[in-house]
Amino acid sequence: MNIELTRFKVKEGKSDRVDEWLKFLNDNMKDVLVTLEGENMYVETIFREVLNGDEFLYWYSVQGAGGQEVDQSEHWIDKIHLEYWHECIDESFNPIDLKTEVVMIPQHVRKSMK
Secondary structure (H helix, E strand, O other): OEEEEEEEEEOOOOHHHHHHHHHHHHHOHHHHHHHHHHHOEEEEEEEEEEEOOEEEEEEEEEEOOOOOOHHHOOOHHHHHHHHHHHHHEOOOOOOEEOOOOOOOOOHHHHOOOO
């Protein structure tokens, strides 16, 4: 099982597009959840923060082994999701992976995670 929390910087001037992106994901959640199956993703959550005038998105995920990478997906949701990603995420900023210190998942939940 892979558990991550990663911070990505939003390109300056792209807050409105991020609003649209997150609304798109929320409005199409039924199809978003279908794509998570192929990724063997149990939990994926996006957080948003403005810090010292810079905007960041944080991805929190709990993923099983052997899942498909999002950029390998042919699903229409993932294609649009990646278009937003390339438009909004500042790839000149090194993403920051926060260090996992404690994992609290009850055993009965872990059993359902392969």
